[in-house]
Amino acid sequence: MPPGRSASRGARAVALEDLTGIRRRVRLRRPQRVTLHSWSFHQLGAFITYKAKRAGVPVVCVDPAHSSRECAECSYTHKANRISQASFICQGCGVACHADRNASRVLARRGQNVWNAGRKSHVPPDNL
Numbered sequence: 001m002p003p004g005r006s007a008s009r010g011a012r013a014v015a016l017e018d019l020t021g022i023r024r025r026v027r028l029r030r031p032q033r034v035t036l037h038s039w040s041f042h043q044l045g046a047f048i049t050y051k052a053k054r055a056g057v058p059v060v061c062v063d064p065a066h067s068s069r070e071c072a073e074c075s076y077t078h079k080a081n082r083i084s085q086a087s088f089i090c091q092g093c094g095v096a097c098h099a100d101r102n103a104s105r106v107l108a109r110r111g112q113n114v115w116n117a118g119r120k121s122h123v124p125p126d127n128l
């Protein structure tokens with residue numbers, strides 16, 4: 001979703017990372033681990049889902065695997081694309097942008113693919 005554009009007014013759907021099981025999959029440094037396990041981290045996802053449902057906006061949950069390493073432009077995926085926490089430079093096509101913006105575009109496209117394929121979206125339970 002472009003900055004400054006609300007899902008209820010513009011975009012057709014919201015794509016959320018399906019973080020079910022992320023605690024088992026990912027090894028993180030301590031500060032991030034604290035964030036990952038905090039109530040607010042899960043509460044945010046539940047809140048977005050709640051607000052989207054109220055606004056009649058579909059929520060599609062997607063697999064976030066390697067989304068921070070995949071180029072939103074050319075789909076080239078490599079660890080070296082993510083040069084720092086904030087910076088993304090594709091080793092395939094050379095595009096450079098903020099790492100979070102790139103990852104959000106990758107997730108949006110995955111959400112679109114799930115939606116277009118008519119596949120069932122797995123929405124995490126409210127009690128995460």
Ligand SMILES: [Zn+2]
Pocket residue numbers: 071072073074075076090091092093094095
């Ligand atoms: Zn690229």
